[in-house]
Amino acid sequence: MLLQMKSVRMSEINGRIAARPSKSVMQRVLAASLLAPGRSRIRNPSFCRDSEAALNAARTLGAKVTKTPELVTIDGGLSPNRQEIHCGEAGLTLRMFTPIAALFDKPIKMIARGTLRRRPMDGIQEVLTSLGCSCTVNGNHPPLTVTGPMRGGCCEIDGSLTSQFLSGLLFALPLTPAGGCIRVTNPQSLPYIDLTLETLSAFGIQVANQDYRLFRVRPNQVYSPAEVAVEGDWSSASFFLVAAALAGRIEMSGLNPASRQADKGITAALEMCGAQVKWTGGILGVRKSKLRGFTFDATQSPDLFPPLVALALNCYSISRISGVRRLRHKESDRGRVLLEEFKHLGARMKIENDSLIIEGGKIHGGVVNSRHDHRIAMAAACAGLKTKKPVTIVGSECVAKSHPGFFSDLAALGGRVQ
Known part of the structure; x- marks a missing residue:
């Protein structure tokens, strides 16, 4: 596949965005x-690639989906119509829907593509087997094949890598005849667990x-x-908020x-470094x-590392961001990249x-893969807002995973994007 490229030049950011x-x-x-x-009914829906992967998983497992730009209507009901779920590059979709797929008595294959094919599936096979399912994994990486029905019971999982599989268990176990108790060692990503519990409560x-x-x-x-x-x-908002702190207002x-x-924690980091932050x-x-x-602890919010790096590079002294161990198995080995x-x-x-140390000061333009x-x-796009020479991003199309309109939104705010 031919990689796309975008270039961002020194710019002034100014405007309002949703x-x-x-x-x-x-x-x-x-x-x-x-x-x-x-x-x-789901109002204000997301249709990025990861969300579309989850929509596909829901359809495959029996949901009837009607969607408009403002509303998605789901007629629920578990009745798989295919024995393969294509999860794209959405790690949450794969890890969360795998236990749900294990509620059925027929084999269902969870298929990944791109970078997700290299991401580890630690512990999934052992835990699902202990709950009464059959699970085969391709050398600890996708694809996975699960066969239920899950009966429930007690299990133990390692929470140090991700909370996504835990979320899947919390969605599936309420429907089992035995329910469950899940012991978690070294729990991480606690705010994302809270999101799961909040969603479960909303659905009774x-x-x-x-x-x-x-x-x-x-x-x-x-x-x-x-x-x-x-x-x-x-x-995704964190990148625009950092862009404003570097190059204008938003x-x-x-x-x-x-x-x-x-990632709500981005406001605390912005305040620490001296940016003006105000709710009105x-x-x-x-x-x-x-x-x-x-100095910022991103252990519970590892997705903030990239925007915080762009921010720290433009501060006048040294910054320290801790939690680097959480970056190894993202879409890339993110700390190294x-x-x-x-x-x-x-x-x-x-x-x-476990910390990334960044020396602030002027950076120049260049090419980032x-x-x-x-x-x-x-x-990299945020960094380009402050460099005298442009920053060119190779493989820029990957933003569609979470924010398909990222570069057009940045341009609408004054970013010089080519």
Whole structure:
């Protein structure tokens, strides 16, 4: 496939933009809507590639889907019409819908493409087997084939890599005859677990959470259909908020200041480095100011690393971002890719233990290969707003995974995008 390229030049950012709908929320609501007999309505839906993958999974497992740009209607009901689910590059869709697929007594194959084919599926086979299912994995990587029906029971999972499989278990176990108890060692991504629990509650499902280390799920529960509005996506919003802190001002609507999304933490990082951050009547405003180095723990919000790197490179002193161990199995080995690709722009960074150390100062333009990682591409675009020479992003089309209109939105705000 021929890679696309975009270039971003020094620009002044100024304007108002609405946050894109959250793909993390959208995928969870789709799973719950599939499992709820009756009609659910999803307002402000997301249609990025990852969300489309979840829509495909829901259809394959029996949901009837009607969609318009403003509304998705789901008639729920478990009745698989094919024995393969194509998950694209959506890690959440694959890991979350695998336990749901294991509710059935026929084999269902979970298929991935692109970078997701290289991402590990640690523990899935062992846990599903302990819950009464058959599961085969291709050398700890997709594709996976699962055969149920899942009976439920107790299991233990390692939460250090991802919470996505845990979310899938929490969606599936309420429908089993035995329910379940899940013991979690080293739980991470706690805000994303909260998103799952919040979605389950909206659809009438009860789960007891004991400090994220033990979850108890009652058996034979019934999902109730619901109407849900998908809130704005803090993950994609973080790049525009950083763009404003670097190169101008922005007002963003559609974000929930009380959101469970982990990447809401971007506002704290912006305040630490000296950017002007203000909420006014539900609108989040960010303005540039003199930026200083900052220290930020991104262990629970690893997707913030790329925009925070673009921010830190333009601060006048050293910044430290901890949680690097969470980056290895993203769409790329994201910590290593940030080091390797941003050095082409003159970035001075290093990894010490679990922290990324960034020396602020001027960076120059250059060429960054996205490595098929949407967040690397968007971070490079933000960096280009402050460089005298343009930043060219090879493989820029990968932004469609989470934000298909990223470059057009950046241009609408004043970004010089070619």
